[in-house]
Amino acid sequence: MSGNIDADFEITQELWYDQRTLTPNFLKQFARSQFLTPLYTYVGWNLNRPFFKDYRVRQALSHLIPKKKILDDIHKGLGQEVTGPFFINGPVYDHNIKPLAYNPSKARELLKEAGWIDHDGDGIRDKDGVPFVFEYLIHNAKEYHQKIADIIKESLEQAGIIMNIRVIDWSIFSQTVTERNFDAVRFAWGTGIDGDEFQIWHSSQSGKGGSNFISFADPEVDQILEECRNLFDPLERWKKYRKMHHILHKLQPYSFLFSFDTLAFYHRKFRGVKLYTRGANLNEWYIQEQEKQ
Numbered sequence: 184m185s186g187n188i189d190a191d192f193e194i195t196q197e198l199w200y201d202q203r204t205l206t207p208n209f210l211k212q213f214a215r216s217q218f219l220t221p222l223y224t225y226v227g228w229n230l231n232r233p234f235f236k237d238y239r240v241r242q243a244l245s246h247l248i249p250k251k252k253i254l255d256d257i258h259k260g261l262g263q264e265v266t267g268p269f270f271i272n273g274p275v276y277d278h279n280i281k282p283l284a285y286n287p288s289k290a291r292e293l294l295k296e297a298g299w300i301d302h303d304g305d306g307i308r309d310k311d312g313v314p315f316v317f318e319y320l321i322h323n324a325k326e327y328h329q330k331i332a333d334i335i336k337e338s339l340e341q342a343g344i345i346m347n348i349r350v351i352d353w354s355i356f357s358q359t360v361t362e363r364n365f366d367a368v369r370f371a372w373g374t375g376i377d378g379d380e381f382q383i384w385h386s387s388q389s390g391k392g393g394s395n396f397i398s399f400a401d402p403e404v405d406q407i408l409e410e411c412r413n414l415f416d417p418l419e420r421w422k423k424y425r426k427m428h429h430i431l432h433k434l435q436p437y438s439f440l441f442s443f444d445t446l447a448f449y450h451r452k453f454r455g456v457k458l459y460t461r462g463a464n465l466n467e468w469y470i471q472e473q474e475k476q
Contacts, residue, residue, distance in 0.1 A: 186212055190449035192462060196259045199446045214451055217444040218458050219263065221270040224371040225437035226319075226335075227397045232366050233310075234317050241435035243293035245283040247338045248438055252285070257327050257334075262443040267428040268383065271442050272460065273376045274417070275424045280432050282439075290342055301343050308343040316345040317366040322356035328369060360396050368396075376460060377417060380427070381408045399436040 184203060198204060204215070226248070228235035235241055250264050264282045269275040294300075299308040299315055308315040319335070321328040329350065336346045346367075351359060360368055372383065382388050385408045386400035407427045414420040431437070447463075449456065455467045 184209070186450075188448075188450075189453070190447065190463075192445060192447045194446035194448055196261050196446070199261065200259060204448070212451060213448045214456075216447045216449065216458055217261070218460070219272055219442050220445045221273070221376065221442070221460055222371055222373045223265050223268065223271075223442050224369065224440040226440065227368050227370055227437050228435075229363065229366050229368075229396075230398045230400075230436065231363070232317065233313055234315055234366070237297040238434045239293045239297040240299060241438070242283065242433075243290040243297070243342075244339070244344075245435050245438040246286045246290035246293070247342055247344075248335055248440075249285040249338060250282060250440060253331055253334055254441055257330055258441065258443065261446065262441040265439050265442050267431050267439060268372065268374060268380060268437075269424060269428060270374045270376055270460075273374075275377065275421045275428070277425045277428045280428060283435070285338075287338070287342055294342070306343060307345055314345070315343065316347065318349045319346050320349050320351065320356075320359065320365040320368040322353040323350050324353035324356075331369065363396060363398070370396075377421070379412065380424070381412065384408060384427075384431075397436055399434075401430060401434065404430055 199215075199217075203209065204213075226244075228241055228244070230236060235244075254260060254262055254264065263271055265271050265276075266280045266282050267276065294308060298310045300310070301308050303309065305314075319332055321332055329348070332346075332348045336348060339346045349365075359365060360370060382394045384395060384399060384404055385393075386395070386405050387393065388395035389398040389400065404427055407423045411420045411423050414423070445462065447458070449463075452470050453468045454471060455469050457464065457467060
């Protein structure tokens with residue numbers, strides 16, 4: 184407000200909508216900018232746990248997450264729902280794939296098909312004597328993680344699934360995920376415009392040193408990842424990655440959530456401002472001589 188900052192590319196969602204940043208005086212001095220960040224958030228299901236082995240269960244869980252409500256109520260609408268691991272504004276992302284909508288009725292059908300039924304009448308679905316009760320891991324660095332977890336928990340409980348929220352300190356969160364010490368986790372990945380997804384999705388990366396924390400394994404996805412590493416023709420590579428996008432959408436090893444907007448304010452004295460997918464190149468910015476005085 185005092186004009187002592189030239190630019191800020193880490194504007195919070197709360198500040199973006201703060202009325203003080205929408206006044207004529209502020210807007211005369213500063214430009215507001217937003218662009219989608221090449222990053223996506225997700226809920227990862229540990230496929231070593233009995234609850235999540237059947238892809239129909241994972242589809243059901245995705246149908247039970249009210250993504251639009253979360254995006255609008257918690258994230259102030261500053262982002263987009265995504266359906267896969269590729270950047271939504273990049274060349275690989277298949278926009279013909281639509282997000283699995285919030286649909287409790289469809290979710291109940293899928294759970295029943297997969298054998299998760301309330302056999303003993305206690306209000307909790309079970310299969311082979313195992314009740315559908317699991318832990319959802321979040322960290323305490325962001326207050327809104329708890330709010331999102333509460334929304335998901337309520338929705339799942341209405342469908343006969345108990346989700347116990349486990350909150351741990353950010354300092355040990357990544358280590359806990361790396362050690363596969365979770366049932367389900369809310370996490371995020373930064374994504375390239377045309378990146379290599381091998382470390383996250385190939386079955387060989389399920390062990391120590393890899394980033395396939397959920398132990399996902401699919402022979403067709405493995406083959407695509409291996410072939411793409413040797414394809415120099417980007418169009419052929421993107422075609423294969425789109426096929427992988429379809430496979431992941433069906434199997435739902437993650438419940439893909441959102442990509443968020445990067446929010447920025449910068450002083451109008453700057454010229455040559457261009458905002459790229461990965462942000463701004465400050466070397467291109469300049470101030471006209473008369474505006475320095």
